[in-house]
Amino acid sequence: MAVRGAEPEVIWARPERAGRGPKPAFTRADIAAVAVRIADAEGLDAVSMRHVAAGVGCGTMSLYNYVPRKEDLYELMVDAVSSEHELWEPTGDWRADMMRVAEQTRELMRRHPWVPRLMSPVYGFSPNALRYLEHCLACLDPLDASYGTKFELIAMLNGVVTTYVRNEIDSAERVRNLPWSQEREQAVRIAYLGGQVASGAYPRMAEAFAEDAGPIDMEAVFRRALERVLDGFAPS
Amino acid sequence: MAVRGAEPEVIWARPERAGRGPKPAFTRADIAAVAVRIADAEGLDAVSMRHVAAGVGCGTMSLYNYVPRKEDLYELMVDAVSSEHELWEPTGDWRADMMRVAEQTRELMRRHPWVPRLMSPVYGFSPNALRYLEHCLACLDPLDASYGTKFELIAMLNGVVTTYVRNEIDSAERVRNLPWSQEREQAVRIAYLGGQVASGAYPRMAEAFAEDAGPIDMEAVFRRALERVLDGFAPS
DNA sequence: AGCGCACTACGTACGTCGTACGTAACTAGC
DNA sequence: GCTAGTTACGTACGACGTACGTAGTGCGCT
Structure with a gap:
């Protein structure tokens, strides 16, 4: 089993793809894009893990393979729109x-x-x-x-x-x-x-x-x- | 039954005591003080209706007689500490x-x-x-x-x-x-x-x-x- | 080549939240 | 004193974040 949480990390330092295991079905960019779309359309409070997961088309808990905590999802979102600068x-x-x-x-x-x-x-x-x-x-x-x-x-x-x-x-x-x-x-x-x-x-x-x-x-x-x-x- | 919600209002314009019915056991100031104490000690996220109600010593839903929505509780809190200016x-x-x-x-x-x-x-x-x-x-x-x-x-x-x-x-x-x-x-x-x-x-x-x-x-x-x-x- | 393990996927479940609603007790105005 | 409006509060619903267990997958090693 994978080690769950408990390790400090900056999400940007975590590699998108680990060596082992099946290849991820999505990218962080996909997830961020969906979250941004939801937030734009329905407000930040509508950005829940369940909602975003449904948006990318996967189970709720699968999201946690890409984003360790919800706060990190927020960080992804801010970075995603920051590309518009x-x-x-x-x-x-x-x-x-x-x-x-x-x-x-x-x-x-x-x-x-x-x-x-x-x-x-x-x-x-x-x-x-x-x-x-x-x-x-x-x-x-x-x-x-x-x-x-x-x-x-x-x-x-x-x-x-x-x-x-x-x-x-x-x-x-x-x-x-x-x-x-x-x-x-x-x-x-x-x-x-x-x-x-x-x-x-x-x-x-x-x-x-x-x-x-x-x-x-x-x-x-x-x-x-x-x-x-x-x-x-x-x-x- | 009382009319529930659906009327816009500024909480400061609402009288603390209505004419009829049993007299309220607490004041808005009491409630605000408890909420402030909780927020100071445990952070804003610890300020839930249940928590505050427990603090003032009443049932959760009784709070809604004093504070129509949680947002109004926040407003009470800000005003309460504003007195420290x-x-x-x-x-x-x-x-x-x-x-x-x-x-x-x-x-x-x-x-x-x-x-x-x-x-x-x-x-x-x-x-x-x-x-x-x-x-x-x-x-x-x-x-x-x-x-x-x-x-x-x-x-x-x-x-x-x-x-x-x-x-x-x-x-x-x-x-x-x-x-x-x-x-x-x-x-x-x-x-x-x-x-x-x-x-x-x-x-x-x-x-x-x-x-x-x-x-x-x-x-x-x-x-x-x-x-x-x-x-x-x-x-x- | 094939084994083992790290990884992905995801369902279930727990404890939290705000609050709608129903009911019982109570009191001020007629 | 009756009644209508208030207070009190328990129950319940649909969210939420996420811990945890289990099943399946494919890379890296031997």
């Missing part, structure tokens, strides 16, 4: 390049709304993540700073993008999963909030709500946030 | 005040490591969150900017703090839940990463690893990140 030849304008990186990361997360929830420093070293990191560093070649600082920049930019998209996605997904309509929900929340603010306990909040009549341009908010981050790293 | 008289130095806000938020999240995972714009309007927001706005009175800009500042600062602490916590919690030791895990990961980098496919990563010999001072990284955010909002 476009890696271009740096232009020499690091600000423009990093803005483009951020923009593309955001679009990637919009295509795969479950990515922000899985983002973690722990998943930071999958093959495609390494390629992505190397690309960012290449874009930052013109910036006169230590690698330490460059990593801080990348982390911060990623953090801001992730946070913004996560907020966007969370609200949308929450609405979709609720048993009542978005309008009802929003109306109830606004009514409550209005009541609280009108109570006089939060004068500045009241002022703020009075001031901001128009709808917020989230696109502009996002872009300003990125610019501000980059400003913080531009040599003065 | 210290709200002082603004000093007039908005940068110092906001640094202090961020520092205290970080400490709050370190005391309650599950908070980052529950952070969401949706939970943004609980009573204590409103108080917190109002306090931030008060600290920002000296800053000459629109409320829109001030909200962007607060959101960004919170985002950065949350991201940093989340990374810190995630790594720690992951290690605690793994069936092997931290040293083994780290050794395996570093061995893998070193192998990848040594392959020559990532020249800048290799350079970076060669450059940064000393351990990273996370405290300084955190503080620099905050400073940079605030820089982005200081009138030039």
Whole structure:
């Protein structure tokens, strides 16, 4: 019998194919693709071992031959979509390049709304993540700073993008999963909030709500946030 | 029989005590306190309805008289710990005040490591969150900017703090839940990463690893990140 | 060539979860 | 005091991750 679990490992270091035994019917890439498809279509919570196994067409427990723990499945998924990062030849304008990186990361997360929830420093070293990191560093070649600082920049930019998209996605997904309509929900929340603010306990909040009549341009908010981050790293 | 679910509501708008019927044996605050205690001690995943019910000393399903859905329990928890935010008289130095806000938020999240995972714009309007927001706005009175800009500042600062602490916590919690030791895990990961980098496919990563010999001072990284955010909002 | 073993495949089963639903006890308003 | 709405809570259902046992397969060794 094979040794079950109990050994630490990085899934990327584990060979896809062992020497002995019958050849596997699927690849990790197949499994990851199915999981990604399910997550895109039905949300991350629909990604269960049973579901994925049914998707690839095998028994539930057979999956564990390819993926030791569910967490590793998540890691596979993140790496799979990370291949969608476009890696271009740096232009020499690091600000423009990093803005483009951020923009593309955001679009990637919009295509795969479950990515922000899985983002973690722990998943930071999958093959495609390494390629992505190397690309960012290449874009930052013109910036006169230590690698330490460059990593801080990348982390911060990623953090801001992730946070913004996560907020966007969370609200949308929450609405979709609720048993009542978005309008009802929003109306109830606004009514409550209005009541609280009108109570006089939060004068500045009241002022703020009075001031901001128009709808917020989230696109502009996002872009300003990125610019501000980059400003913080531009040599003065 | 009572009407079950199907009506949108904000839990904060629901009265704690209905007119009819026997008087409730507990308060929402009791329940939130128990849930917080469990989450602090055993992690967020240990916060199940059964567990919390056992903690307050009632049947599992009785909880649903107080908390319509589990998500609302989360909302109660976040609000409960939000009361720990210290709200002082603004000093007039908005940068110092906001640094202090961020520092205290970080400490709050370190005391309650599950908070980052529950952070969401949706939970943004609980009573204590409103108080917190109002306090931030008060600290920002000296800053000459629109409320829109001030909200962007607060959101960004919170985002950065949350991201940093989340990374810190995630790594720690992951290690605690793994069936092997931290040293083994780290050794395996570093061995893998070193192998990848040594392959020559990532020249800048290799350079970076060669450059940064000393351990990273996370405290300084955190503080620099905050400073940079605030820089982005200081009138030039 | 053929043996043995490491591997794949997968069904069963356990303990967990959120929560729908039914019933009994209780109390505020008419 | 009646009754309607609430509280309390046990039971039950359909998920979930995954430990474990067993059967079958084909590579690597002798």
